[in-house]
Amino acid sequence: MNDTRRMLAEMADPLFAELGPDASEERALPQFEELGLPLLLVPEAEGGFGGDWLDALTVFRLAGYHALGIDLPALVVERAESIERELAMAFARAAQIAGALDAALGLAVGYVNERQQFGRPLGKFQAVQQSLATFACEAAAANCAAMGAAQALNRGAAEFEIAAAKLRANRAVEIGTTVAHQVHGAIGFTQEYALHHLTRRLWQWRSEYGNDAHWSRRLGSAVTARGADRFWPDLTARTDPACR
Amino acid sequence: MQTFVTEAVDWPNTAPALREQVRALVAEHGTRDPVRRANSWTKPAPEFSRKLGEAGLLGMTWPTEYGGQERSQLERYVVIEELLAAGAPVGAHWIADRQSGPLLLRLGNEELKRRWVPAIARGEAFACIGLSEPGSGSDLASVRTTARRDGDEWIIEGQKVWTTGAHVSHFMIALVRSEAGSERQAGLSQFVIPMDTPGVSVKPIIDLTGAHEFNEVFLEGVRLPASALLGNEGEGWKQATAELSLERSGPERYLSSMVLFLELVRHAGTASDPALEELVGRLAAEAWTLRLMSASVAAKLARGEDPALEATIVKDLGNSYEQAIPQLVQAAVDFGDAEAEVLRAVCFYLLQVSPSFSLRGGTREIVKGIIARGLGLR
Numbered sequence: 353m354n355d356t357r358r359m360l361a362e363m364a365d366p367l368f369a370e371l372g373p374d375a376s377e378e379r380a381l382p383q384f385e386e387l388g389l390p391l392l393l394v395p396e397a398e399g400g401f402g403g404d405w406l407d408a409l410t411v412f413r414l415a416g417y418h419a420l421g422i423d424l425p426a427l428v429v430e431r432a433e434s435i436e437r438e439l440a441m442a443f444a445r446a447a448q449i450a451g452a453l454d455a456a457l458g459l460a461v462g463y464v465n466e467r468q469q470f471g472r473p474l475g476k477f478q479a480v481q482q483s484l485a486t487f488a489c490e491a492a493a494a495n496c497a498a499m500g501a502a503q504a505l506n507r508g509a510a511e512f513e514i515a516a517a518k519l520r521a522n523r524a525v526e527i528g529t530t531v532a533h534q535v536h537g538a539i540g541f542t543q544e545y546a547l548h549h550l551t552r553r554l555w556q557w558r559s560e561y562g563n564d565a566h567w568s569r570r571l572g573s574a575v576t577a578r579g580a581d582r583f584w585p586d587l588t589a590r591t592d593p594a595c596r
Numbered sequence: 597m598q599t600f601v602t603e604a605v606d607w608p609n610t611a612p613a614l615r616e617q618v619r620a621l622v623a624e625h626g627t628r629d630p631v632r633r634a635n636s637w638t639k640p641a642p643e644f645s646r647k648l649g650e651a652g653l654l655g656m657t658w659p660t661e662y663g664g665q666e667r668s669q670l671e672r673y674v675v676i677e678e679l680l681a682a683g684a685p686v687g688a689h690w691i692a693d694r695q696s697g698p699l700l701l702r703l704g705n706e707e708l709k710r711r712w713v714p715a716i717a718r719g720e721a722f723a724c725i726g727l728s729e730p731g732s733g734s735d736l737a738s739v740r741t742t743a744r745r746d747g748d749e750w751i752i753e754g755q756k757v758w759t760t761g762a763h764v765s766h767f768m769i770a771l772v773r774s775e776a777g778s779e780r781q782a783g784l785s786q787f788v789i790p791m792d793t794p795g796v797s798v799k800p801i802i803d804l805t806g807a808h809e810f811n812e813v814f815l816e817g818v819r820l821p822a823s824a825l826l827g828n829e830g831e832g833w834k835q836a837t838a839e840l841s842l843e844r845s846g847p848e849r850y851l852s853s854m855v856l857f858l859e860l861v862r863h864a865g866t867a868s869d870p871a872l873e874e875l876v877g878r879l880a881a882e883a884w885t886l887r888l889m890s891a892s893v894a895a896k897l898a899r900g901e902d903p904a905l906e907a908t909i910v911k912d913l914g915n916s917y918e919q920a921i922p923q924l925v926q927a928a929v930d931f932g933d934a935e936a937e938v939l940r941a942v943c944f945y946l947l948q949v950s951p952s953f954s955l956r957g958g959t960r961e962i963v964k965g966i967i968a969r970g971l972g973l974r
Contacts, residue, residue: 454597458597482961488971564878571878575880591891
């Protein structure tokens with residue numbers, strides 16, 4: 353992470369944490385404006401923040417992590433040029449899913465280490481450990497996928513990567529939300545406990561800007577049309593230097 | 597909480613040329629049989645390994661003094677992912693090139709290095725790993741094979757099992773108990789045992805497909821010189837587990853069923869079945885993600901970091917993926933269709949061998965336990 357991005361994260365993290373899921377537009381928007389967040393992807397020459405897609409990933413992921421109640425990514429994408437809105441928002445939702453999964457995993461791990469049953473923390477039970485390990489893998493995959501899409505967006509055309517990232521993130525929602533609730537027991541199902549802010553958003557974001565069927569059809573027909581012998585060469589050419 | 601921090605992989609400028617070189621070599625010397633191309637890193641073909649050695653594609657990162665090419669870790673990564681994606685028969689040299697060579701270079705004395713490393717780089721010396729024993733599988737610290745001193749020499753007594761490729765290997769790196777009465781991780785050492793040493797015998801174990809990949813290896817009064825001790829006496833556990841990140845996160849952990857995915861893409865192109873295209877999309881997204889994850893770990897290893905948790909995550913996800921492919925293909929494709937014959941053959945082969953994917957290199961349960969510990973549970 354470079355210095356600008358670290359600074360951006362250090363700004364956004366406490367702000368989003370404070371605003372949280374119940375953020376009101378009256379309170380949030382002036383603060384976003386002050387930090388220049390809606391202009392994140394507008395070039396500096398045009399008075400914007402001049403950020404790239406990895407900067408956007410940082411902000412969108414944190415918006416997901418804190419289940420930010422305002423759709424900040426939509427405000428950012430609205431002002432971004434040279435990209436189809438549907439694609440950019442699919443990327444944004446993938447990044448938010450990645451953040452929210454990490455947050456839900458953090459809550460789950462914290463909870464099972466604290467909650468005692470049968471004389472020991474739930475986290476000592478192998479069945480609980482194995483479920484959380486599976487969850488951690490899914491959260492990791494969603495995060496890597498969002499990162500891969502951001503890197504591709506910085507290189508240029510990224511339709512394949514965005515499709516793959518949104519699809520992979522969508523799929524992670526299923527296991528992530530299931531395990532997060534399961535290990536929390538009944539408390540995770542209450543309004544007073546914070547988990548639902550994350551899981552209900554996760555279910556929402558899975559549907560928005562392309563569900564699993566939408567992206568798998570789109571990706572599948574593109575891959576099939578290119579043919580079996582092009583799959584691997586295409587995949588590697590997307591990241592190799594000569595093709596950047 | 598963020599368990600996996602991906603950073604941009606700085607793919608080498610030489611990558612496109614290396615890929616072309618490997619693709620041409622595999623097209624000329626590899627196998628066309630799609631069944632042989634599945635799970636190809638367990639398929640030994642010494643001739644093919646020698647071709648790679650001649651082409652400078654083995655021991656790529658090692659010092660030229662020991663027959664290496666002094667190329668970067670990521671250049672090697674490019675080569676191995678190409679070999680696996682193409683289904684090249686790399687089984688003979690795989691373990692030696694991946695871990696035995698690096699281990700010898702890191703810890704071996706001059707005699708061991710001179711004897712084995714250049715031969716590995718030429719594709720002429722192959723290695724096997726002596727870890728599991730009849731009473732010691734996932735619980736590796738319970739090994740009972742012993743090494744005892746006799747003057748300047750060591751005498752090895754015991755038995756190893758599930759030893760992949762022992763029948764084509766020239767030497768084994770074995771983890772044995774070198775301190776009598778020691779327990780668990782203490783008192784273990786690693787020894788380099790030439791397979792032609794008197795007292796070493798190899799007995800095949802035939803797998804459920806009829807193939808011969810692993811073996812029992814009996815070690816009866818095997819007399820070794822002092823120089824056969826690898827690294828430090830008593831530090832075998834630390835040495836043997838230090839390079840697990842390299843072993844767990846490589847592209848072989850998600851590409852074992854790639855040939856079946858490619859056959860599925862071919863079939864979907866003629867079948868015009870939307871369900872098959874959806875499956876192609878889903879599996880393509882997963883392949884793309886896993887490649888990023890595996891390469892990201894490789895980039896961290898290349899920088900000298902040890903991303904042990906991330907490497908373990910790659911193994912768990914990758915194994916689940918390569919196991920899911922044959923199951924999903926079987927569920928989606930009508931094998932009564934004459935057009936699906938190749939697909940069917942590869943699928944049935946992989947259905948049978950894929951249970952091993954989440955056993956080899958650490959079982960799924962052990963792997964998930966490591967991830968849980970990495971999360972701060974336990």
